[in-house]
Amino acid sequence: MRDVAIASFAQTKYVRNQVELTEVDMIIPVIGDAISRSGIPKSEIGFYCHGSSDYMAGQSFAFVGAVDALGAFPPIAESHVEMDGAWALYEAWVKIQCGEVDSALVFGFGRASMGKLRETMNLQLDPYTLGPLGIDSISLAALQARALIDAGKTSERQMAEIAIRNRRVAKDNPNAQVTGDFEVEKLLAEPTIVSPLRKHDCPPISDGISAVVLAAGNHIGRGESKPVFIRGIDHRLDSHQLGGRDLTRSPSTKLAGERAGVHDGPVEFAELHAPFSHQEVILREALGLGDEVVINPSGGALAANPMMTAGLTRIGEAATHIAAGKAGRGVAHATSGPCLQQNLICVLEGE
Amino acid sequence: MADELLSAPHVLEYDYRRSLGEVLSRFFTGLRDRKILGVKTNAGRVLVPPSEYDPESGDATSDDWVEVGPGGVVKSWAWVNEPLGRHLLDHPFAFALIQLDGADTALTHAVDAGSEASMRTGMRVTARFADDTIGAIGDIVAFVPEEGS
Numbered sequence: 344m345r346d347v348a349i350a351s352f353a354q355t356k357y358v359r360n361q362v363e364l365t366e367v368d369m370i371i372p373v374i375g376d377a378i379s380r381s382g383i384p385k386s387e388i389g390f391y392c393h394g395s396s397d398y399m400a401g402q403s404f405a406f407v408g409a410v411d412a413l414g415a416f417p418p419i420a421e422s423h424v425e426m427d428g429a430w431a432l433y434e435a436w437v438k439i440q441c442g443e444v445d446s447a448l449v450f451g452f453g454r455a456s457m458g459k460l461r462e463t464m465n466l467q468l469d470p471y472t473l474g475p476l477g478i479d480s481i482s483l484a485a486l487q488a489r490a491l492i493d494a495g496k497t498s499e500r501q502m503a504e505i506a507i508r509n510r511r512v513a514k515d516n517p518n519a520q521v522t523g524d525f526e527v528e529k530l531l532a533e534p535t536i537v538s539p540l541r542k543h544d545c546p547p548i549s550d551g552i553s554a555v556v557l558a559a560g561n562h563i564g565r566g567e568s569k570p571v572f573i574r575g576i577d578h579r580l581d582s583h584q585l586g587g588r589d590l591t592r593s594p595s596t597k598l599a600g601e602r603a604g605v606h607d608g609p610v611e612f613a614e615l616h617a618p619f620s621h622q623e624v625i626l627r628e629a630l631g632l633g634d635e636v637v638i639n640p641s642g643g644a645l646a647a648n649p650m651m652t653a654g655l656t657r658i659g660e661a662a663t664h665i666a667a668g669k670a671g672r673g674v675a676h677a678t679s680g681p682c683l684q685q686n687l688i689c690v691l692e693g694e
Numbered sequence: 695m696a697d698e699l700l701s702a703p704h705v706l707e708y709d710y711r712r713s714l715g716e717v718l719s720r721f722f723t724g725l726r727d728r729k730i731l732g733v734k735t736n737a738g739r740v741l742v743p744p745s746e747y748d749p750e751s752g753d754a755t756s757d758d759w760v761e762v763g764p765g766g767v768v769k770s771w772a773w774v775n776e777p778l779g780r781h782l783l784d785h786p787f788a789f790a791l792i793q794l795d796g797a798d799t800a801l802t803h804a805v806d807a808g809s810e811a812s813m814r815t816g817m818r819v820t821a822r823f824a825d826d827t828i829g830a831i832g833d834i835v836a837f838v839p840e841e842g843s
Binding site for chain 2: 461462465483489534537538539540581582590
């Protein structure tokens with residue numbers, strides 16, 4: 344395996360409704376920032392890959408518009424995944440492993456505010472047995488939360504405490520959207536949106552962009568911050584039929600974690616892409632993370648959940664945490680699909 | 695020559711039909727006939743809704759079909775206080791995972807139970823079919839609590 348490092352990370356501040364800028368306007372400064380801080384001249388970036396969803400924009404081939412932000416002349420090598428930017432990073436990592444390129448710019452973006460997100464997320468479902476039910480993202484997560492509560496693996500109180508911890512920690516994250524100190528009794532007194540989920544159990548609707556530059560070979564170490572190495576990366580998925588799997592467990596996360604070598608060294612912290620509070624419980628169990636592991640130094644997806652890049656942001660935040668010398672080794676996770684259907688695990692380590 | 699214009703009709707529409715495939719066609723044809731069908735895996739598990747493969751092994755499922763339900767047990771549920779426009783019901787209801795009698799997996803659908811207080815995990819429900827069935831998941835309007843349960 345080639346050593347591949349995260350050379351730089353850049354992101355926007357996440358907001359509920361970005362109305363002043365187009366996607367291209369939003370992308371240009373963020374990727375410019377990422378490239379500049381990577382120390383790799385733009386002319387030497389070997390590959391570009393991004394994650395976004397045309398369903399967010401409500402327009403087919405909307406993702407092609409993002410290429411306008413790249414400056415694709417002279418011609419560049421470029422690809423796109425209709426997934427979170429974390430999977431774009433995986434594609435770029437594979438391309439680097441194949442020896443085709445030595446650097447890549449990866450980014451993800453989403454403006455979930457443009458539509459009705461709960462209903463837009465229905466369009467990712469099996470269009471025969473699930474889609475026509477109109478089942479939305481919060482109802483799907485609520486089915487999973489109830490199953491977890493019934494199994495005795497969490498409680499509405501513990502879920503509230505998870506939301507409180509993430510949003511308290513996020514006060515130190517200048518890019519987070521929902522931050523502050525909340526009291527568990529007050530939160531539990533709130534009505535449910537889709538029982539058993541209350542507003543605090545659900546992620547905010549966020550507009551934003553994040554970008555990572557990957558470096559290999561002679562490009563490693565050119566950046567402003569210390570390189571952070573990808574020691575393992577793997578992604579797996581479970582059945583799309585909710586009733587065909589045990590929603591209280593995440594076998595795909597467990598397998599991806601094993602294949603990425605999560606426990607080949609000490610896990611000091613983890614950035615988990617758990618958009619709904621109860622999902623943090625499932626992911627911790629699947630990855631075998633004990634109480635000594637710090638979860639979400641950034642505040643996680645409950646503090647900001649930019650659709651199509653919240654997973655890439657977990658990887659970027661984890662790398663930033665290590666590059667700053669706050670930890671030596673950690674795990675980043677990204678999810679996609681209903682009820683944690685698909686999961687990506689990335690193990691990161693400093694020099 | 696200059697006044698000889700070529701023309702051709704152009705109709706902008708999606709004038710095609712999409713096949714459901716062998717397995718889902720059978721399932722939805724069953725629903726049209728007010729029957730809920732499941733397919734057996736090679737290991738003997740009954741999948742409802744059916745699929746062309748066993749999600750546990752990746753093997754193709756068998757040609758052995760069985761009728762299940764219309765009653766079943768709620769395995770998990772989520773109470774929707776304020777239905778959205780695309781939901782099947784326009785008044786408060788539950789989404790639920792329902793393991794139909796004779797099935798080993800659960801079907802996702804709606805339960806029209808009146809109030810959240812009427813819902814509990816493990817309750818028995820039964821399918822309420824539409825007056826006019828067309829071969830779609832909406833042929834079951836909703837599940838309702840089984841009488842006497």
